[in-house]
Amino acid sequence: MRHGVLASPLGELTLARDERGLVGVWYPDHRGGAPADLGARDDAAFGDVAAQLAEYFAGERTAFDLPLAPRGDxxxxxxxxxxxxxxxxxxxxxxxxxxxxxxxxxxxxxxxxxxxxxxxxxxxxxxxxxxxxxxxxxxxxxxxxxxxxxxxxxxxxxxxxxx
Known part of the structure; x- marks a missing residue:
């Protein structure tokens, strides 16, 4: 797993992904917060996520096309x-x-x-x-x-x- 930090209109977003896909997108004051161990920081590993989020915030994207791997029951x-x-x-x-x-x-x-x-x-x-x-x-x-x-x-x- 690795993580990155991305500036957004909603504050810095912490992003995490593993070999299967995007695991999380958390706000700085996210209730519950991001897990403690997100692996090494590698902001450059999130170019695809950054591009799609930028398009979304610009009103140019209505759906995300990213491999997702959320962890839940x-x-x-x-x-x-x-x-x-x-x-x-x-x-x-x-x-x-x-x-x-x-x-x-x-x-x-x-x-x-x-x-x-x-x-x-x-x-x-x-x-x-x-x-x-x-x-x-x-x-x-x-x-x-x-x-x-x-x-x-x-x-x-x-x-x-x-x-």
């Missing part, structure tokens, strides 16, 4: 895969996502798995909101969630739909 992996199916510029509620991965009674489990998503921005957990559309929980802080949603759907922010 079977349920978390299923939730993270479902997150990748939420289209750019849209949101889903925790309940809607729960129905997609197992049933309406899974909303809390989905929320927990969403909160443990190690691939911030790339796996768009920021697109999950409360049932009434409110911005709830985000490991990088609600200000970052609002920023990402505003980037993806500027009209929603202007119309006051981003609480």
């Amino acid at each position: 079977a349920f978390e992996t299923r939730v993270w895969a479902a997150l990748r199916e939420i289209p750019y510029g849209t949101t889903r509620s925790y309940g809607e996502l729960a129905r997609d991965v197992g049933g309406p009674g899974y909303a809390q489990a989905v929320g927990a798995a969403n909160g443990r998503n190690p691939l911030s921005v790339v796996v768009p957990c920021h697109r999950v909101v409360g049932a009434d559309g409110t911005l709830t929980g985000y490991a990088g802080g609600l200000w970052r969630k609002r920023f990402l949603l505003s980037l993806e759907e500027p009209d929603a922010d202007a119309a006051g739909r981003l609480f």
Whole structure:
């Protein structure tokens, strides 16, 4: 495993990858934080990730095309895969996502798995909101969630739909 650090509009991002793909993208104050041992630092090893993130932040990319290798249990992996199916510029509620991965009674489990998503921005957990559309929980802080949603759907922010 190796890691790198990348400047972004949301602060420095710590990136990690192994031989299978990208393992994590963490904010400096990420709730739960990055694992302690991320291997040697090699910023140059993340040129592909840096390029795609730059395109995303410039509004030129709506989906990421990177090999991903997040570490989680079977349920978390299923939730993270479902997150990748939420289209750019849209949101889903925790309940809607729960129905997609197992049933309406899974909303809390989905929320927990969403909160443990190690691939911030790339796996768009920021697109999950409360049932009434409110911005709830985000490991990088609600200000970052609002920023990402505003980037993806500027009209929603202007119309006051981003609480």
